[in-house]
Amino acid sequence: MITRFVCNGQPVEVETPPMTRLLDVLREELRLTGSKEGCGEGECGACTVRIDGVPVMSCLVPVAQVAGCNVQTIEGLAGALVHPVQAAMLEHGGAQCGICTPGLCMSAAALLEENPHPSVEQVRVALAGNLCRCTGYQKVIEAVSHALVDTGE
Template sequence: MIVRFNCNGSDVQVDTPPMARLLDVLREDLRLVGSKEGCGEGECGACTVRIDGAPVMSCLVPVAQVDGCRVQTIEGLGSPATHAVQTAMLMFGGAQCGICTPGICMSAAALLEENPHPTAEAVRVALAGNLCRCTGYQKVVDAVCGALAGGAS
């Protein structure tokens, strides 16, 4: 079927089986490879994108579901200007190997829109679906807490 959605501000249409995973459509058809596959079953969060603003694991979403939606990927988060959470993650050392990083940025950006000055506990709750094996999360939490606090600059 033809699926039409807005991806990172541009209208796109894809001819695809309706049950194709959004993650595959993004990576294979649209060549947006910033969203990563860590488990393929919605546990690791490396494939997190935002659909109409909400953070979602794109490996669990049949592409037909995003017809008519706004989809934002990591490529769209930092464009045209770097998002505050990206800058903060850089300054606080919240990214190491980087494979979980796009997903963490998407979840964190969604949190910061709702709650610009979250507590550490709120950040940990919001990121509980994004597994990271490198950082131990402390610097990620510090970065998200500090992103809009002026601590990043």
């Protein structure tokens, strides 16, 4: 089946069975390997992408469900520059081994675009679906709390 959607601003067309996981379409068909598979059951969040701005686990989304949608992956989070979340993560040491980092950035970006000045508790809730084994989350939370997002105000 052919599925058409917009991925990181570009219209794309993929031919796969409709129940193919979005994660596999991104990684195998579109060669966007920034979204990672850590568990394949929606627990670790390493595959987090945004569909029409909303963060989701791409291992739990059949590609048929993104037909006509805007999908954003870590590769499309920022243009030529880096997103404020990425800059803050770099500055505060929020990335270590890096395997969970793209997913964390996607969740954090979604939070900050909606709520540019979240409390620490709100940051924790927003990131609770992204397991990280390296950082203890401390520096990730510091980074997200300090990321200055231009909300266009």
